[in-house]
Amino acid sequence: MINVQFAALPARWDTYREPLKRAFDEAGLTVDMRQDHPADQVDYVVYAPNSDLQDFTPYTRCKAVLNLWAGVEKIVGNQTLTMPLCRMVDPGLTAGMVEWVSGHVLRYHLDIDRSIAMQDRWEPVVPPLAFERPVTVLGLGALGSACAQSLARIGFPVTGWSRSAKEIDGIKCLHGDHGLKQALSEAEIVILLLPDTPATNNILNADTLAMLPKGARIINPGRGPLIDDAALLEALDSGQVGHATLDVFRVEPLPADDPYWAHPNVTVTPHIAAETRASTASQVIAENIRRGEAGEPFLHLVDRSLGY
Ligand SMILES: NC(=O)c1ccc[n+]([C@@H]2O[C@H](COP(=O)([O-])OP(=O)(O)OC[C@H]3O[C@@H](n4cnc5c(N)ncnc54)[C@H](OP(=O)(O)O)[C@@H]3O)[C@@H](O)[C@H]2O)c1
DSSP, X not given: OEEEEEESOHXXXXXXXXXXXXXXXXXXXXXXXXXXXXXXXXXXXXXXXXXXXXXXXXXXXXXEEEESSSOOTTTTTOTTOOSOEXXXXXXXXXXXXXXXXXXXXXXXXXXXXXXHHTTTOOOOOOOOOGGGSOEEEEOOXXXXXXXXXXXXXXXXXXXXXXXXXXXXXXXXXXEHHHHHHHHHHTOSEEEEOOOOOTTTTTOBSHHHHHTSOTTEEEEEOSOGGGBOHHHHHHHHHHTSEEEEEEOOOSSSSOOTTOHHHHOTTEEEOOSOSOOOOHHHHHHHXXXXXXXXXXXXXXXXXOOTTTTO
16 A cells, blocks of 8 residues: 655645546556655655645655646755655646647737727738747746747747757757857747746846847746846836736735736736646656656656756
């Protein structure tokens, strides 16, 4: 019997209990999953960083903590978490992100806002084709690479930027400081899909925003701290940035008096770009437990030194 502790907000238990049970059965695992195992009896923790569980010291036989979220910034620095930590790479979450990013890119590309505002006039403006609209994706991980490839399939010339060098079919892949400058200087639309780490904090700041072509649009479904908010507001006011769609913020929910709410060139969405989907994510969790039991390497292990 494998003891699995489910440590997430109580409402999540109802969402995940049946899909996880099904996935464990399908993987041939005999699992006793509860929210209240004695800590020293737990083999694996299925975890959301906003759960009450923050001290992993008593989880002495735990083989891995399996995160339900893609982002690990809230847990990666926890010194009591000494066992392997796996982040979530979920096909359902990835599909959601691809759809959300594609929708917001196409809103900008086709100037859909103009059509909505022009319901009393017949003044045709033909948008360019996708191949005439360079798009840059910062971050080429599970989500960034899927979005980049999907946008490239629509026809956009896509540049991607990551920490290490990459080769992805149909994408111009850049890395390093020089790569960032090049990636930004060509971008009419920039999508941020980087993790929140010390190295990515304020990656979009006054200097890097100035590298963009005037009027570029920014879409941030990554994390709030990737953007220096004061610099973005200034760039929006000066027209250096034409518009921003922001799904994530330093403080969430975004406070009522935050200037982003009232800014005419900002769209705020409430951290809904992509949610982990219970049915597909449960299969990922089950596969990682199967691997742990078989002595095989875990999928999607977090590198603590890099913070993602
Ligand atoms: N808004 C939402 O609903 C939502 C939902 C899910 C996730 N997210 C966010 O999306 C982020 C990305 O998720 P993911 O699954 O794609 O992560 P991932 O697979 O870990 O990919 C991260 C990417 O960022 C790159 N990167 C990391 N540090 C960098 C640096 N200092 N300079 C340049 N590139 C750097 C990595 O480069 P390498 O390839 O070289 O390692 C990798 O390409 C998550 O961390 C989370 O914050 C948001």
